[in-house]
Amino acid sequence: xxxxxAWFAKNVDSALKNEAQRxxxxxxxxxxxxxxxxxxxxxxxxxxxxxxxxQIKQHTLDHLEVYLKQFADxxxxxxxxVHHADDAQSACRIIADIAxxxxxxxxxxxxxxxxxxxxxxxxxxxxxxxxxxTDLGEFIVQxxxxxxxxxxxxxxxxxxxxxxxxxxxxxxxxxxxxxxxLTMHARRHLRDVFARCDxxxxxxxxxxxxxGSICICTNEGNGRYCTTRPRVHIALIGIEKLxxxxxxxxTFLKVLSRSGTGQQITVYASLLTxxxxxxxxxxxxxxxxVLLDNGRREILNSEFKEALRCIRCxxxxxxxxxxSRIGGHAYGGVYPGPIGKLISPLLMSADTSExxxxxxxxxxxxxLCGMCREVCPARIDIxxxxxxxxxxxxxxxxxxxxxxxxxxxxxxMLGSSFWYRVGQGIMRLGLRLWNHEGxxxxxxxxxxxxxxxxxxxxxxxxSFRRLWRDSLSQSENEEW
Amino acid sequence: xxxxGRRLLTDGHASCKGGPQSWSxxxxxxxxxxxxxTLARISDWFRHRHHIAGVIQTVDVALFVTCLTDTFHPRVGxxxxxxxxxxxxxVQFPPDQACCGQPAYNNGFHDEAACMxxxxxxxxxxxxxxxxxxxxxxxxxxxxxxELLANDHAYAAGARALxxxxxxxxxxxxxxxxxxxxxxGASYPHSVTLHYSCHTRGIATVEETEVLVxxxxxxxxxxxxxxxxxxxxxxAFGVLYPQISNAMSCDKASRIVETGxxxxxxxxxxxxxxxxxxxxRCAHTVRFAHVAEVIAESLGLMSDYPPVDDxxx
Numbered sequence: 001x002x003x004x005x006a007w008f009a010k011n012v013d014s015a016l017k018n019e020a021q022r023x024x025x026x027x028x029x030x031x032x033x034x035x036x037x038x039x040x041x042x043x044x045x046x047x048x049x050x051x052x053x054x055q056i057k058q059h060t061l062d063h064l065e066v067y068l069k070q071f072a073d074x075x076x077x078x079x080x081x082v083h084h085a086d087d088a089q090s091a092c093r094i095i096a097d098i099a100x101x102x103x104x105x106x107x108x109x110x111x112x113x114x115x116x117x118x119x120x121x122x123x124x125x126x127x128x129x130x131x132x133x134t135d136l137g138e139f140i141v142q143x144x145x146x147x148x149x150x151x152x153x154x155x156x157x158x159x160x161x162x163x164x165x166x167x168x169x170x171x172x173x174x175x176x177x178x179x180x181x182l183t184m185h186a187r188r189h190l191r192d193v194f195a196r197c198d199x200x201x202x203x204x205x206x207x208x209x210x211x212g213s214i215c216i217c218t219n220e221g222n223g224r225y226c227t228t229r230p231r232v233h234i235a236l237i238g239i240e241k242l243x244x245x246x247x248x249x250x251t252f253l254k255v256l257s258r259s260g261t262g263q264q265i266t267v268y269a270s271l272l273t274x275x276x277x278x279x280x281x282x283x284x285x286x287x288x289x290v291l292l293d294n295g296r297r298e299i300l301n302s303e304f305k306e307a308l309r310c311i312r313c314x315x316x317x318x319x320x321x322x323x324s325r326i327g328g329h330a331y332g333g334v335y336p337g338p339i340g341k342l343i344s345p346l347l348m349s350a351d352t353s354e355x356x357x358x359x360x361x362x363x364x365x366x367x368l369c370g371m372c373r374e375v376c377p378a379r380i381d382i383x384x385x386x387x388x389x390x391x392x393x394x395x396x397x398x399x400x401x402x403x404x405x406x407x408x409x410x411x412x413m414l415g416s417s418f419w420y421r422v423g424q425g426i427m428r429l430g431l432r433l434w435n436h437e438g439x440x441x442x443x444x445x446x447x448x449x450x451x452x453x454x455x456x457x458x459x460x461x462x463s464f465r466r467l468w469r470d471s472l473s474q475s476e477n478e479e480w
Numbered sequence: 481x482x483x484x485g486r487r488l489l490t491d492g493h494a495s496c497k498g499g500p501q502s503w504s505x506x507x508x509x510x511x512x513x514x515x516x517x518t519l520a521r522i523s524d525w526f527r528h529r530h531h532i533a534g535v536i537q538t539v540d541v542a543l544f545v546t547c548l549t550d551t552f553h554p555r556v557g558x559x560x561x562x563x564x565x566x567x568x569x570x571v572q573f574p575p576d577q578a579c580c581g582q583p584a585y586n587n588g589f590h591d592e593a594a595c596m597x598x599x600x601x602x603x604x605x606x607x608x609x610x611x612x613x614x615x616x617x618x619x620x621x622x623x624x625x626x627e628l629l630a631n632d633h634a635y636a637a638g639a640r641a642l643x644x645x646x647x648x649x650x651x652x653x654x655x656x657x658x659x660x661x662x663x664x665g666a667s668y669p670h671s672v673t674l675h676y677s678c679h680t681r682g683i684a685t686v687e688e689t690e691v692l693v694x695x696x697x698x699x700x701x702x703x704x705x706x707x708x709x710x711x712x713x714x715x716a717f718g719v720l721y722p723q724i725s726n727a728m729s730c731d732k733a734s735r736i737v738e739t740g741x742x743x744x745x746x747x748x749x750x751x752x753x754x755x756x757x758x759x760x761r762c763a764h765t766v767r768f769a770h771v772a773e774v775i776a777e778s779l780g781l782m783s784d785y786p787p788v789d790d791x792x793x
Contacts, residue, residue: 016724322728367678368715368717369678369714371708374681387588392588407584411581411592411593414547414579415596417577417603420579424547447719450719452726453726456753464545464554464558467557467558
């Protein structure tokens with residue numbers, strides 16, 4: 001049992017030891033939270049806008065099949081081809097087949113967590129394709145053979161010294177820590193790739209059912225290069241990315257950038273509709289849209305449905321006190337942070353027992369502080385959903401026999417006022433054994449982990465109940 | 481009387497079933513065969529008889545003291561009682577109260593939580609307004625109990641009613657009493673900082689919580705940076721993931737120390753237990769106090785009960 005679960009403890013251990021990484025993450029997330037607070041101010045009643053965004057998404061999820069059909073029809077009407085992928089393997093196969101058919105050699109990619117989810121790069125590279133990430137952060141991740149640790153800011157765990165070393169090592173440029181020079185190096189390298197590429201792969205921030213359009217938000221303009229320069233464009237879209245109409249898009253553009261990065265709007269918001277038409281000056285000759293399920297329909301029919309409202313803005317990651325301490329890699333899945341705790345296990349697991357066993361630490365490792373709920377633009381009640389996962393663990397008996405019995409016994413006692421008083425008495429007497437000037441420095445298992453880092457007050461000599469009985473209730477009698 | 485009859489019908493073990501018949505359940509039931517026919521139940525019965533006989537007068541405010549305050553910080557409970565009495569309320573302490581079920585609920589033990597919730601509703605039945613010095617327990621009673629018992633015919637209405645009657649202490653002062661410290665003749669010539677406990681979310685915003693402390697005459701209020709960030713308690717989280725929890729508490733404690741305030745005001749026993757314990761391990765000597773203690777002291781109600789006196793009493 002413990003070996004199956006130990007991965008999380010190990011990850012946390014190494015993350016907390018990595019001081020430089022922790023500082024980098026805490027600084028960036030704090031900065032983003034301040035930027036968010038500022039950006040939110042210039043919208044009148046931002047919370048109402050969040051309500052609206054949540055309602056639109058919820059409505060779309062409630063009628064997902066209708067909108068999926070409408071979207072697919074529109075894409076086809078615009079000259080695109082639609083593919084449906086049930087799982088990661090079939091999505092990879094579909095995309096690899098297209099690449100082979102089109103005889104692609106160099107593929108450029110827009111930042112996309114969905115392609116990370118199905119591990120597309122690995123599959124395409126195994127097929128002999130040259131895959132290049134063009135988002136600066138993802139480019140650095142790829143150079144370093146690392147994994148993104150944040151949904152929006154993939155290299156949040158690296159500082160500029162790390163980046164300088166990576167560039168020196170992988171691109172053979174002179175060592176420099178100047179961010180601007182480093183960016184220029186990346187730019188020169190990527191320009192060359194853009195000139196030669198023949199396949200562009202993107203995800204989508206939003207997919208508009210009404211028009212069959214795909215919306216891609218970037219800050220670097222690489223999204224436009226990737227989706228217009230190559231001859232073929234493949235868009236991998238999770239089925240939950242749909243919104244019904246174009247008129248709904250501004251709401252999402254407003255909340256997405258403000259929540260995630262504190263920008264009023266992302267620098268580029270590209271709306272792509274169909275393949276190149278005869279009258280168009282540029283654009284891809286072929287557009288393929290791959291609609292990915294990969295466990296999403298299962299979530300749709302579960303009590304975790306609202307998690308699919310997520311627009312991947314990353315606000316909950318920036319807000320989360322746990323994420324800012326342990327970083328994204330500790331979560332052991334593609335999607336880190338509070339939302340990742342929900343969707344990673346649900347999307348990546350073959351069945352429910354894996355959700356509850358392999359990923360059992362994720363819902364537990366939360367103080368349920370509610371910061372994620374406070375900032376979520378789609379109003380996902382993440383703490384509540386985590387509690388549901390915990391409840392599922394209890395139901396599936398993956399909690400561990402000691403904890404299960406211990407908790408059940410404790411809760412039975414706490415619920416009855418007689419046993420509560422008995423327990424309180426025992427605890428008060430017991431804890432006094434470790435009394436050290438009114439404080440306790442160490443306790444035996446299972447409370448030892450509490451006293452590992454902090455002291456505990458010795459319980460008061462008389463509980464409030466006792467004080468009430470002895471004197472407080474009488475003083476009231478005197479007054480009245 | 482009707483209330484009591486209803487309880488007789490729905491009470492006892494039957495209402496606690498619903499979970500799968502696992503061995504742990506069976507063992508639990510073996511240890512607590514008839515958990516509610518205890519002294520508390522018998523005293524409960526007497527109380528209700530007295531009610532009918534008119535021996536006990538109607539009460540204005542019932543105190544829900546919460547487990548942690550009861551055990552570790554009784555001075556907070558005393559402060560609440562004294563402030564409320566000072567403001568002209570009659571305070572009662574429902575003797576059957578135990579835990580509201582929050583720890584069970586948060587850990588996913590929803591059957592147990594529902595059980596605890598039912599007992600809790602029973603304990604507070606017949607009382608009017610309920611005030612508690614804990615935001616997280618208030619949150620449980622106000623938001624989660626009604627959801628948890630929504631399908632329980634016998635208790636759903638009771639849970640909703642209790643949710644409406646239950647107030648967190650600070651919000652009770654602000655919304656119900658409309659307490660004005662200056663008019664009440666309060667004075668608190670100390671430097672204070674405030675930690676906003678996470679479960680106050682859904683009850684009051686950071687600004688609303690700050691108001692009470694800021695409004696104290698003569699106070700030197702020093703805002704805490706990132707005051708809304710979690711202190712790392714989180715119930716079982718603090719025990720199961722001590723390293724993460726500690727990383728959070730250390731940051732919180734050092735930010736509190738940085739403000740240089742004499743008193744750190746925390747409106748939650750769990751938070752103060754965590755931060756105070758961490759600060760103490762790092763040899764910091766900030767005094768932690770509950771909002772109720774600070775207000776009671778500012779009104780001169782705690783002169784006979786110094787802050788460190790819990791051990792001596």
